[in-house]
Amino acid sequence: MVTQNLKKFDTPVFPFTAIVGQDEMKLALLLNVIDPKIGGVMIMGDRGTGKSTTIRAIADVLPEIEIVKDDPFNSHKSDLDLMGNEVKLAIQNNESINTEFIKIPMVDLPLGATEDRVCGTIDIEKALTEGIKAFEPGLLAKANRGLLYVDEVNLLDDHLVDILLDSAASGWNTVEREGISIRHPARFVLIGSGNPEEGELRPQLLDRFGMHAEIRTVKDPELRVKVVEERTSFDQTPINWIKKYEVQQQKLREQIVNAQERLYNVELDYELRIKISQVCSRLDVDGLRGDIVTNRAAKAHAAFMGLDKVTVSNIKEIIRLCLRHRLRKDPLETIDSGDKVSKIFAEVFELD
Known part of the structure; x- marks a missing residue:
């Protein structure tokens, strides 16, 4: 009951259909959620141009997904490529599986994250003494079937960027420690953002992002005023704003689902x-x-x-x-x- 009550207090998200301009970024995000195999998007632009707002907004507009209940990998109930080993075993043993619908996972990767935090860890002691693979899932497990967002990706350690890109491309994450190996699905849309003034990614890493969107600060004074007024109005009465764009949001949601099927x-x-x-x-x-x-x-x-x-x-x-x-x-x-x-x-x- 406590978690259900907490859900009512989720931070309101600015509607995707209400975002003015930044068409390049919006299109790149939409196409990646329609076909995650495009390989993610790198968004480079000035500070304060709504990168994070837009990325959170696309996650909010996406339809809910059905997952196996209490599964750390958001496993699919029938697709083997989106399923953890425990779920596979349960299906092989004809066990009944409970499912639930959740919002698309949106995982923020903090800049100071370690490799263990990203990939997950294996408890070697438990594995040796109790003979079981004690795996503590990381952020890649949480992001399976969702979006993984790295702000200031150009400041992230190249080794970690490599790991993220490998997982995004293969759809799997493998953790190996002391001869013990764990593999789990990690199919997600990788979204990186950054400010060019703080340095670019190396060309070799940049090439592995499917798309590259550039955003610039709006120059037109009237449009700037409109953006500022709309944001202020949303902050004051978010529920009214969400209701105002409900029909457009639902229409876009249906367009995305139809595109995925087509x-x-x-x-x-x-x-x-x-x-x-x-x-x-x-x-x-x-x-x-x-x-x-x-x-x-x-x-x-x-x-x-x-x-x-x-x-x-x-x-x-x-x-x-x-x-x-x-x-x-x-x-x-x-x-x-x-x-x-x-x-x-x-x-x-x-x-x-």
Whole structure:
């Protein structure tokens, strides 16, 4: 009963559909929740531009998920790739499984987090004396089937960034201590944010983020006033604001669910795939990650727009997000704003 009462006092979240501007960041987040295999998003921008607000807002608008009750990994009741070992054993033994619906997990990774805090720990003493694998789950376990947000990711230790990217790409986290190994599902959307003034990520790590969104401080005075007024109004009467945007929030929620269901049937013509790879080749993008992510993001965008087939317009909307951070060869170079990507895209696709 205590936990149920506490839920009533959850901090109100600013509605996603009420956020003004920052379209690039919003689109990147939406596409990643439609297809988590895009590989996450890196959001770089000035301080105080609403990065954290927007990320918390996308988590709030997502539909609830069904998990196995009291399971530390938010295990799925039937998908083996999203299931912890204990749940798998229970299913094999035909045991009954209780489930519950929860909000999509949104895990904040603090800058000072240790590897044990992130990955989890194995109690060696318990394992040796009692002969059981005593595992204390970490943040990656909590984030399974949800979002993992790292603010100021450019200040995080490179080794930890590597671990996060590996888990996000493979969907699994493996912890090994003294010859004992534990593996559990860790399928999440990795969202990193940072301020370019405090340093960029190394190109090798940056390349492994599926998308890169840039946000800038709004220059238009009238729009700035509107943003400030809306935020002030929300802080004063959050419940009224949430009610005001309830219909739009529900409409977006349904659009996301429909896109997730439609995604696997979306087609991308061979000619368009060839042109995407031509753009990557002309931009001298290393490896094939750029081609793969662009293909995935184009399909996700088409699904979001309610289409069964990718159009040139879908590719145009997402290609800057997918490729701009892959052009940098020198760690001292700044990231291209995307103009170079747009120029080559227009040439290859023969647009005016």
